[in-house]
Amino acid sequence: MSDEYSIRSKKLRDLVEAGSDPYKNFYTPNTNAKEVKDKYQKIQVGEHIDTSIKVSGRLITIRDFGGSVFFHIQDHTEKIQCFLEKKQNPELLEFFKKYVDSGDIVGVEGSIFRTKKGEITIYVRSLKILAKCLHPLPEKWHGLRDVETRYRYRYLDLIMNPEVKDIFTRRSKIINFIRNFLSERGFVEVETPYLQPVPSGALAKPFKTYHNELEMNLFLRIAPELYLKRLIVGGFDRVFEIGKNFRNEGITSYHNPEFTMLELYQSYANYEDLMKLTEELLYNLCKTINGEPILKLGEKVVNFSLPLKRISIPEKVAESLGISKEELKDLKLLKEKIKGKMETDSEDWGEIVLEYFEEKIADSLDEPTFVVDFPVSTSPLAKRKSDDQDYTERFELYIFGMEVANGFSELNDPIDQRKRFEEQMKVRKTRELLEDMDWDFVKALEYGMPPTAGEGIGIDRLIMTLTGASSIKEVILFPAMKPD
């Protein structure tokens, strides 16, 4: 009976015996910590406002002086100090010392004054325990730092580290903004299957599951792409979906097995239109959450001022290799030039160019930058550029060296699409990914899909860049973890 859990449990039993319910059904505060502080900001030291405010929240720190007690409670807005003295209510002070611990959810009622040290404080007249906390909170000064504990017990993380709550509040605002932004521009938000008979729209290892009644294998989707394009075929002009994708692959500081993706499709638009849409979205998003388009994150600065920087893969690669864009197209010369700078086992011209770009140039793209002119062989679902058949109408957006968005003018030729699926089947067989392709999607294209541009934006990664998080786990409430 010496550990804290037992001690607190005993207090709980004693409370019940004393006829007090330690888990109240309800309590209605009439304001919150922030509102109180704002409203009474002007009162002077020593001044006492005779009002009756009720706030509730978690009691986080206690300073006991015998005849009086200071404590802070933290609600969903912030924390506020409370003061309870013997003179006012001796029974209540006794109750507090006997039953109340840091961590408890309490409701307090009282008036307002400013202490000698200048803090706006609730002069407590009554206090109720609304929910007893049976565990001690982590240390008040250092808080909860251990990342493993923070992720496994996110509720503790949120209690102890207000900046964590800020990140997820900001995440919510960002997603809301995106929804509104797209809705205002005529995009219809839709939902497409998470359970798919054929995992499609990307090349990634899927999670497999099984439907008992249908007696069939199903896969958690790796992308919603083909379903969204079916909707374009069906006559939706502009659609988007914000949802989870699931990829059965490695976990890194910017990969989580389930992650949130925005995909949007706009018919009668091309990749240029989507770049404009994207930079407008980011510019306004940053201005809305930050007040200005330049975001300062410690030493890092992200500048979303229009227009965003744009660089061409062949230009940068040719420049880096000291050859012309025309010479770059010579596979033999290219392989000779990269010798000693980069190892590759690829024989494909486009793959080598892109590999070189990603390895030597992309990582250093800190400022938001559109990368354009992807080689055809590396972009199987994108249309070729009309003025250069070796490259496609595709872009990726990089921020802090991280790929945040990927968009292109969509292939809508069903014959070409069928051919590409057949080629993918061969590749999958050699990689022992024996799933079938989504042939019905080809059929949909055979009915005619208008010229369309589509884009995917990795929401988690976008939020990382907008909050300065260095790990994707910091922007996902419950990131994937092995059992402890």
Add this chain to the structure above:
RNA sequence: GGGUCAGUAGCUCAGUUGGCAGAGCGGUGGACUCUUAAUCCACAGGUCGCGGGUUCAACUCCCGCCUGACCUACCA
């Protein structure tokens, strides 16, 4: 997948050459009516990540495993 580092009280962390397991916060008891890391006195609190091994003796050295972080590799 490969490499590096870490895991000790509820939390944050020390722990020397292999020689009794430590501190602060938190807790309990006591003093204290304007503190905010309150202060002061006393006390309690340990599966040293898990399992083997070496040794008179292991938190410490060796082997294996678990969990995490970082780097690297893979990655529409």
